[in-house]
Amino acid sequence: MKIEEYLKELEKAREFRRRMADWKYIESRPEPLKTALKVLVETGDLWYSATMTGIPVDLLNEERIKAKIPLTVI
Amino acid sequence: MELAIVDTCFLINWAKFRQKNDIFNIFSKLIIPSIIYTEVRSGSARSFIARLMAEKRILLAPRISQVDILALKIYDLINSHPSLPSIDPPEAYALALAKYLEKPLLTDNASPRLAVEVINEVKGVRVYDSLMLLAKLYKGNLFRRKVKEFIEDTHIFFSEKRLREYGL
Secondary structure: OOHHHHHHHHHHHHHHHHHHOOHHHHHHOOOOHHHHHHHHHHHOOHHHHHHHHOOOHHHHHHHHHHOOOOEEEO | OEEEEEOHHHHHHHHHOOOHHHHHHOEEEEEEEHHHHOOOOOHHHHHHHHHHHHOOOEEEEOOOHHHHHHHHHHHHHHHOOOOOOOOOHHHHHHHHHHHHHOOOEEOOOHHHHHHHHHOHHHOOOOEEOHHHHHHHHOOHHHHHHHHHHHHHHHOEEEOHHHHHHOOO
């Protein structure tokens, strides 16, 4: 895949996350989990979202699934 | 069968897949860099990894200074590239280890997969994502069914473009 194509797919994936996420669930979570989930929706980067908020990666992944945030392999 | 290097997110995802052990039909053992293993702290992923460690099917790679130096270089080259998606430090280490040991890297992050095409320091490293592995494991209708099950179990999706490449 060319890098230009990748960037297009990246934007599609971001839109998909925004559309599919359960925002009610995300807003109901305590901090810093709420922020981590919002960052995850925007970036799609589990490691980055977990690290910047101090949440273990695997715990954030469990929360991601409950919050219905899809991650897309491009 | 050969060994493969694996990154955190990939392993966390596969730990949720109902047929996670099928990965050992392709690779005899998986190697986790110790720098990555410390990131997995709870839940099904940790118990999955611990069980496989007890069975000697997952090995912990010690931190090696030569790999650290290469990882830092890769981290700098990828993150300063104008078009490549950014790479995280643990993933840069996993990619460097894959280069150092001449083993494939398993990751669902596109950054290493694109980097091996444009960054000379990592050219030649084989990078496989979950869809590539599912395609290696299963054929025909079984492949189609397993992709669906993988998505159900992990909530990891594949872009339409990638699915089309595999006739899905």
